């Protein structure tokens with residue numbers, strides 16, 4: 001039977017990309033790009049900084065510009081940090097319920113993973129994964145990894161670590177390099193107040209951020225990190241003397257300036273998350289997980305996975321059916337526009353005959 005398609009092309013709700021796009025001011029800037037910005041290297045180094053973006057971030061956070069690292073997205077940060085610090089046969093401690101690339105990166109340099117598990121609990125009546133700091137500290141003490149990785153919010157679970165738990169964990173593992181991946185910063189909390197005190201207090205800490213998710217600039221490949229005072233070698237290693245992509249750097253600053261636009265989008269996404277919690281909870285065998293991100297983990301009956309995947313693809317909707325050790329029955333749904341989200345929900349109900 002021919003399907004009456006609402007969307008003529010495939011809607012990619014599987015890669016945690018923004019479906020709203022960046023601030024319209026980014027497009028305005030691109031219309032007036034000069035030949036100089038395309039053909040010449042940045043001249044910012046003559047002012048003693050890496051770029052105007054690193055200076056801007058340094059000023060916003062009141063952290064020395066030298067301690068601000070720029071990168072091609074946070075994937076690049078993860079790679080650089082682990083490739084630089086992890087020697088052969090050394091261990092990295094990562095969450096068991098993690099982004100697939102965490103599981104792979106240590107092996108690129110002959111190291112290996114040790115995993116810490118999360119547990120499932122409730123938050124305001126909604127099911128959520130939680131960091132188990134006692135277990136994490138116990139595993140850290142036993143394994144003594146060179147590098148420890150925390151993602152907050154975490155992909156694909158969508159949960160955050162509480163400030164109290166984070167502080168306790170950082171205190172317990174001062175002997176390791178600790179990397180906090182905050183790729184999904186902004187969707188659940190826009191708190192920045194802890195960044196400077198933590199970077200000052202924990203000299204082996206790196207906090208990584210990106211413009212890919214909240215700022216919807218994944219195609220530009222730009223991210224940044226704050227590095228603690230012991231990480232001078234990493235800071236030097238990561239410097240690109242000829243600069244980064246000049247357009248990316250400027251677009252990142254334009255995005256940072258348009259708080260109104262991003263707040264509006266995040267508020268709409270928050271309403272849609274509430275809609276998803278409510279609607280998925282009504283469906284038998286479905287459990288939505290609390291999300292502090294631009295996606296939602298949803299557990300669903302194993303028996304319907306294949307059929308639902310096919311049904312949604314026929315409607316030009318692509319969501320990610322996870323198939324890894326920690327996730328056999330869950331799908332990760334990237335939050336779309338209101339129209340995409342409602343159509344997805346309606347399609348799932350239609351498939352289940354629940355309409």
Ligand SMILES: Cc1ncc(COP(=O)(O)O)c(C=O)c1O
Pocket residue numbers: 015016072073074075076099151154155181183209210211212218221222223
């Ligand atoms: C947890 C996490 N960290 C980092 C990244 C990398 O993002 P980017 O390299 O675009 O900054 C992703 C991308 O999906 C992610 O899910």
